[in-house]
Amino acid sequence: MMWLAVHEEHLAGERALPPAAAHGLYLRRGTVALDGAALAEDSATARQGGGSLAGEGELWRFTLTREEPAQRHGLVLAHALARDPALPFVLRMDRVDFPPGAVTPKHGHAGPGIRRLLHGLLLAELGEERRRIAAGEAWFEPGPEPVIGRALAPGTAFIRCMALDAELLGQPSFRAWDAAEAAKPRGAQSRPFFDLLLQGLPT
Numbered sequence: 001m002m003w004l005a006v007h008e009e010h011l012a013g014e015r016a017l018p019p020a021a022a023h024g025l026y027l028r029r030g031t032v033a034l035d036g037a038a039l040a041e042d043s044a045t046a047r048q049g050g051g052s053l054a055g056e057g058e059l060w061r062f063t064l065t066r067e068e069p070a071q072r073h074g075l076v077l078a079h080a081l082a083r084d085p086a087l088p089f090v091l092r093m094d095r096v097d098f099p100p101g102a103v104t105p106k107h108g109h110a111g112p113g114i115r116r117l118l119h120g121l122l123l124a125e126l127g128e129e130r131r132r133i134a135a136g137e138a139w140f141e142p143g144p145e146p147v148i149g150r151a152l153a154p155g156t157a158f159i160r161c162m163a164l165d166a167e168l169l170g171q172p173s174f175r176a177w178d179a180a181e182a183a184k185p186r187g188a189q190s191r192p193f194f195d196l197l198l199q200g201l202p203t
Contacts, residue, residue, distance in 0.1 A: 001082060003064065003081065004064055004112070007060070007063065010059075017061075020065065023063050026059065032053060034047065084200075092194070093192075099187075105186065117158045119156060121134055123150040125149075125150075166197055
């Protein structure tokens with residue numbers, strides 16, 4: 001088993017990344033460098049193992065670990081994944097944007113992930129649950145359960161981090177629920193940040 005979590009980091013100086021982990025780092029705003037290399041706002045980079053963050057800004061840190069994350073300040077959401085941390089997996093992050101009033105077809109995904117709403121307001125049908133999600137809120141999708149997303153405000157967008165089977169490198173995770181749903185427009189646009197094959201989690 002391993003854990004996927006998202007933390008909100010407000011940097012004002014230097015901070016070390018946990019070494020026994022894989023990280024997806026999204027810089028929402030500010031001027032931040034990872035081991036001396038500047039990060040771009042509204043973009044994400046990946047790091048396996050430790051590193052040093054420096055600067056000032058707001059960073060969303062999606063982290064995969066072997067152990068359950070501590071309930072410390074900055075933890076937004078954590079969820080266990082039924083995956084052997086010693087085996088290869090794909091770490092993928094992207095930004096998903098909805099045009100005004102857009103609705104996705106009913107669908108699932110080929111693996112689990114955490115999403116966090118960046119802007120706007122989203123009505124999500126997650127299996128049997130209907131949930132209004134506001135900016136800053138995060139949620140977990142296991143993958144096989146049906147999902148429908150509906151943008152309720154202009155500029156609705158979320159950041160997504162997924163842990164996928166190794167054979168999905170470079171392949172879409174989206175799975176339309178049936179042929180009728182597959183014929184519908186996707187209703188949202190994905191901007192990939194990275195799609196990396198990792199040889200398990202560091203110890």
